Amino acid sequence: MDMLNDFLSWAWARHHNPLSWYVRPWFVLPFCYFAYRKNVWGMLLTIVAVVSSMFWFPAPEAAQPRAAAFLAAERAYVASEWTLSKIFVTALVPAWFTALALAFWGRSWAAGVFVINAGVALKVLWSFYFAGDSAWSIVAPVALGVAVCNGVLWYAYTKYGRRTNHQALADG
Numbered sequence: 001m002d003m004l005n006d007f008l009s010w011a012w013a014r015h016h017n018p019l020s021w022y023v024r025p026w027f028v029l030p031f032c033y034f035a036y037r038k039n040v041w042g043m044l045l046t047i048v049a050v051v052s053s054m055f056w057f058p059a060p061e062a063a064q065p066r067a068a069a070f071l072a073a074e075r076a077y078v079a080s081e082w083t084l085s086k087i088f089v090t091a092l093v094p095a096w097f098t099a100l101a102l103a104f105w106g107r108s109w110a111a112g113v114f115v116i117n118a119g120v121a122l123k124v125l126w127s128f129y130f131a132g133d134s135a136w137s138i139v140a141p142v143a144l145g146v147a148v149c150n151g152v153l154w155y156a157y158t159k160y161g162r163r164t165n166h167q168a169l170a171d172g
Helices: 002-015 018-036 040-055 065-079 084-105 109-171
Strands: none
Touching: 002 040, 002 065, 018 040, 018 084, 018 109, 065 109, 084 109
């Protein structure tokens, strides 16, 4: 048990590095790609990358105060009593990944973009509700991540998606 606690402490210290916050949203793109290609192993590896990315970067010399406050609120949330409503809210994360996978698996670009943006909105709302003003620390990484995802997906749709959709209609 000590080894697990040591690992979690080691990982948690690295989660304070802002780079891990900026990197995480970018994994949405390969997840969407693998779902579109119907590659389950790629999707699973992407989820492993998302989870492990919190400790890819070294622990910062000094954590930013607002980020440290946000992470303290996040940790308190996870460590507090698990109620039915908390289980429901936490279950939204795998539900979000499932909805995103289904959208791109089914070639619905619009549904996929909707799922991404709805998930981002819920994450931000949850953050402000449970962490107060310290949630401002996630706004820049989340905003950049969703802007990049939306931009890349729009580009991919205009380059590849329309052609696929028109071909399906012509073949249908």
